[in-house]
Amino acid sequence: MRIKHLLHQSGLALAIACLTSGSAMAQKGPKWLGDAVFYQIYPSSYMDTDGNGIGDLPGITSKLDYIKSLGVNALWLNPIFESGWFDGGYDVIDYYKVDPRFGTNSDLVTLVNEAHKRGIKVCLDLVAGHTSSECAWFKASAEKDPNGRYSDYFIWLDNISDAEKQEIAARRQEPDPAASTRGRYVEANAPRAKYYEKNFFECQPALNYGFANPDPSHPWEQSVDAPGPQAVRREMRNIMSFWFDKGIDGFRVDMAPSLVKNDPDKKAVSLLWNEMREWKDKNYPECVLISEWSDPAVAIPAGFNIDFMIHFGIKGYPSLFFAKNTPWGRWEKYDYCYFDRSGKGSISEFIDNYTKAYTATKDKGYIAIPSSNHDYQRPNVADRNTLDQLKVAMTFFLTMPGVPFIYYGDEIAMKYQMDLPSKEGSNDRAGTRTPMQWKNNQTAGFSTCMPDKLYFPVDTENGKLTVETQENDPNSMLNFVRQLTALRHSSKALGNDGDWQLLSDVSRPYPMIYQRSFGSETYIIALNPSGQKVSATLSIGPAQPVMLSGKASLNKDKISLHAFTAAIYKTK
Numbered sequence: 242m243r244i245k246h247l248l249h250q251s252g253l254a255l256a257i258a259c260l261t262s263g264s265a266m267a268q269k270g271p272k273w274l275g276d277a278v279f280y281q282i283y284p285s286s287y288m289d290t291d292g293n294g295i296g297d298l299p300g301i302t303s304k305l306d307y308i309k310s311l312g313v314n315a316l317w318l319n320p321i322f323e324s325g326w327f328d329g330g331y332d333v334i335d336y337y338k339v340d341p342r343f344g345t346n347s348d349l350v351t352l353v354n355e356a357h358k359r360g361i362k363v364c365l366d367l368v369a370g371h372t373s374s375e376c377a378w379f380k381a382s383a384e385k386d387p388n389g390r391y392s393d394y395f396i397w398l399d400n401i402s403d404a405e406k407q408e409i410a411a412r413r414q415e416p417d418p419a420a421s422t423r424g425r426y427v428e429a430n431a432p433r434a435k436y437y438e439k440n441f442f443e444c445q446p447a448l449n450y451g452f453a454n455p456d457p458s459h460p461w462e463q464s465v466d467a468p469g470p471q472a473v474r475r476e477m478r479n480i481m482s483f484w485f486d487k488g489i490d491g492f493r494v495d496m497a498p499s500l501v502k503n504d505p506d507k508k509a510v511s512l513l514w515n516e517m518r519e520w521k522d523k524n525y526p527e528c529v530l531i532s533e534w535s536d537p538a539v540a541i542p543a544g545f546n547i548d549f550m551i552h553f554g555i556k557g558y559p560s561l562f563f564a565k566n567t568p569w570g571r572w573e574k575y576d577y578c579y580f581d582r583s584g585k586g587s588i589s590e591f592i593d594n595y596t597k598a599y600t601a602t603k604d605k606g607y608i609a610i611p612s613s614n615h616d617y618q619r620p621n622v623a624d625r626n627t628l629d630q631l632k633v634a635m636t637f638f639l640t641m642p643g644v645p646f647i648y649y650g651d652e653i654a655m656k657y658q659m660d661l662p663s664k665e666g667s668n669d670r671a672g673t674r675t676p677m678q679w680k681n682n683q684t685a686g687f688s689t690c691m692p693d694k695l696y697f698p699v700d701t702e703n704g705k706l707t708v709e710t711q712e713n714d715p716n717s718m719l720n721f722v723r724q725l726t727a728l729r730h731s732s733k734a735l736g737n738d739g740d741w742q743l744l745s746d747v748s749r750p751y752p753m754i755y756q757r758s759f760g761s762e763t764y765i766i767a768l769n770p771s772g773q774k775v776s777a778t779l780s781i782g783p784a785q786p787v788m789l790s791g792k793a794s795l796n797k798d799k800i801s802l803h804a805f806t807a808a809i810y811k812t813k
Contacts, residue, residue: 269606270546271527273314273362275738278639278726279646280313283615284321284343285330285696286676287649289688294695296676296687298344302352305359307708311652312726315362317493317531319615321349325373327419327444328666329615329674330366331495332373336480346487353488362490364531369477370499371440371447379446383431393469394476396449396502397434398461401426419443420666440499442666448473450500453509465501465509474513478520491529497545498534511543518544531609537598541606547644548602549609552617555598557591558610562634564624568659568669569617579750580634582624582805584771588750592743599642599741607737611646612638613657619648619673622657625770629805632721632790633770636807639725640757640766642741647722650677653711654718658700671697680709721790728788728809733759744779751775752802765810767793769802776801784810 269275288300298321308316320330323340330340339346353363372379381391408424415421419442426436427443440447451470455462463469481492501509514530521528531547534540535554541547551558552569561579563570570578579586598608612635613619620634631654639645655678661671675697680686681704684695692698704710711717729735734757744765745754752769754777765784769775769791778799786793791806802808 268522269604269738270529273527274529274546274607274644276730276736277315277362277644278311278313278729279315279317279364279609279644280308280311281317281319281611281614281646281648283319283649283674286674286687288677288679289690289696292689293342294688294690295342296696297342298339298348298352302348302355305352305355305361309359309361310723311647312723312730313647314360315364315490316356317364317646318366320366320368320495322368325375325444326665327373328442329670331368331666332371332375332442332444333368334373334375335377337483350487357488363488364491364493364529365484365489366495367477367480367492368495369448370496371445374444374446383429383433383437385432387433390472392433393449393463393467394473395446396438396461397431397436398426398438398459399435401436438502440496447502448500450474450502450510450513452502453504455503462503465513474516478517481521482524485525485528490527491531491546493531493533494545495533497532497540498536507539507543511539514540514544516544537606537608538601541602545606547607547609549611549646550595550598551611551614555594557594560587560590562620563618564622567618567623567657568672579753580620580625580630580637580770582630582770582772584751584773584775586750588753589747592747596743603642603740608643609646610638610641610643611648612651613648613673614646615648615674616670617673618657619651619655621651621654623659626656627805628654628716628718629791630770631718633768633805633807635718635722636725636766636788636790636809637753637768639722639729640735640764640809642737642739642757644737645726645729648673650675652719652722653678653706653708655706656700656702658698661697664697675699678707680704681707724788732762732764734762734764744781745777749777752777752800754779754800763812765812767800767802767806767808767810769804769806772804774801774803781810781812783813785813787811 285296287296288304289296290299321339321343322333323335323338324330325332339349356363378391378394382395405426412418412421412423422441427439429437438447439445449469451465452462455464498507498510504510529546532540532545534548535551537548559573560575564578564581577583577585579588620631658672676687676699678685678701683692685699685701701707711719739757739759742756744756751771752767752775754767757764780798788809792803793806793808794801
């Protein structure tokens with residue numbers, strides 16, 4: 242294998258350098274990514290066709306025309322594989338089988354075929370780091386035979402430190418030990434060994450991709466080149482091949498940097514993904530890899546086409562959107578987020594880190610700044626709850642470079658519902674996984690079930706936050722999003738590959754003004770998410786308004802924006 246040869250000859254750093262300088266790494270990915278606008282769907286919550294209160298694949302298929310109307314041309318579905326449903330589908334039992342709650346493998350193929358007819362790509366979620374403890378691989382691995390096919394797919398050991406034993410004891414004292422992420426090991430008393438390593442919950446045993454720096458005194462710490470870790474890599478390629486061959490267009494990889502253990506500088510896991518990218522580009526060049534890494538300057542050179550900038554990893558997203566009085570803002574150090582009516586936020590953290598990541602990756606791959614996702618709150622939360630406020634936020638999401646990701650329901654300003662009971666490991670995430678709101682009835686048109694059977698409750702604000710109501714309102718969020726995506730698709734400058742430059746002064750954060758350009762085409766985007774009128778003096782030159790939400794004026798070199806205003810200008 243070429244990778245092994247490089248490792249043996251010149252070490253890990255040289256292997257990465259050789260791969261990243263190759264032609265495959267020099268490409269940002271298939272051409273379709275240059276105009277991609279993604280729509281993320283949490284399948285349990287999108288559309289229910291069998292009346293059990295849980296969404297399914299035929300439900301998504303039935304809404305493809307609506308999805309296309311959004312200007313969306315790519316989907317990312319959260320996990321749909323057979324699961325124990327302890328962690329929202331991220332505890333996978335069988336990677337080759339659609340979970341019965343969603344339908345069958347044939348239902349997925351039908352969805353893909355119907356999506357492709359409409360010019361829509363379909364990407365799945367790959368939980369690469371761990372399985373469910375109910376997975377057949379894990380059960381076989383737990384048997385006495387150390388030489389079975391799956392024996393080294395997981396990390397087994399008979400002795401752990403006293404400190405780790407104390408962590409296990411402390412976990413047992415918690416109200417629900419199975420739902421605790423405390424500690425690194427689980428006491429299993431299996432025929433194979435006494436303990437196994439987990440990733441998050443006890444039911445999520447870590448897959449064995451090896452250790453970057455194995456401790457010779459720990460025989461269970463296998464190298465990345467050992468047969469077990471290499472077999473796990475082959476299994477992941479088999480899974481991807483299985484679904485690529487059925488028409489799937491890519492994978493978003495859950496916790497992509499976490500696979501190799503004892504890898505603090507992420508060189509070993511970067512090499513792993515370089516290897517996967519080289520394999521994918523050779524065999525499936527039109528398919529994509531998307532990472533949940535949230536460090537684009539590392540993830541994209543490691544081989545991913547897209548990496549997110551979200552609520553963890555490099556700093557910036559929280560300081561824009563997570564207010565102190567919201568679940569994801571309560572632990573942050575700042576007093577006010579930027580997209581807040583107070584007008585007391587800052588853009589410096591975001592701009593500093595985004596600029597560095599964008600400069601390092603703009604010719605290699607794409608950064609995605611999603612409107613929200615299944616793991617954190619929506620834009621409509623707490624005091625950011627009016628249509629004019631939310632239009633300013635959505636203008637930001639759909640005019641920045643990289644690949645946009647709209648989380649289902651954000652196009653109709655669905656709210657994050659506070660204080661919902663946890664279900665299937667959702668915890669505070671429950672409020673962002675509520676059913677899509679189609680109509681003004683007791684189940685929001687999501688299901689024919691009784692309201693108490695819904696996966697989570699709905700809150701349409703008397704029908705205001707529904708597709709049905711907003712379809713016929715030219716000023717609705719739904720139609721505003723459609724206008725934004727149409728404008729983005731019409732312009733190379735506003736598109737995924739257009740250049741970006743901040744024009745306003747970081748020390749005077751309101752308004753935020755940036756430029757998007759491609760060739761001779763240039764747009765200016767000005768955002769004021771605060772509740773006060775603001776202005777800035779810039780050398781913009783003649784420009785005409787293209788889209789406006791709120792009130793704004795551009796006189797010579799002075800731009801003024803009233804409260805909660807977003808303006809897009811095209812220079813002459």
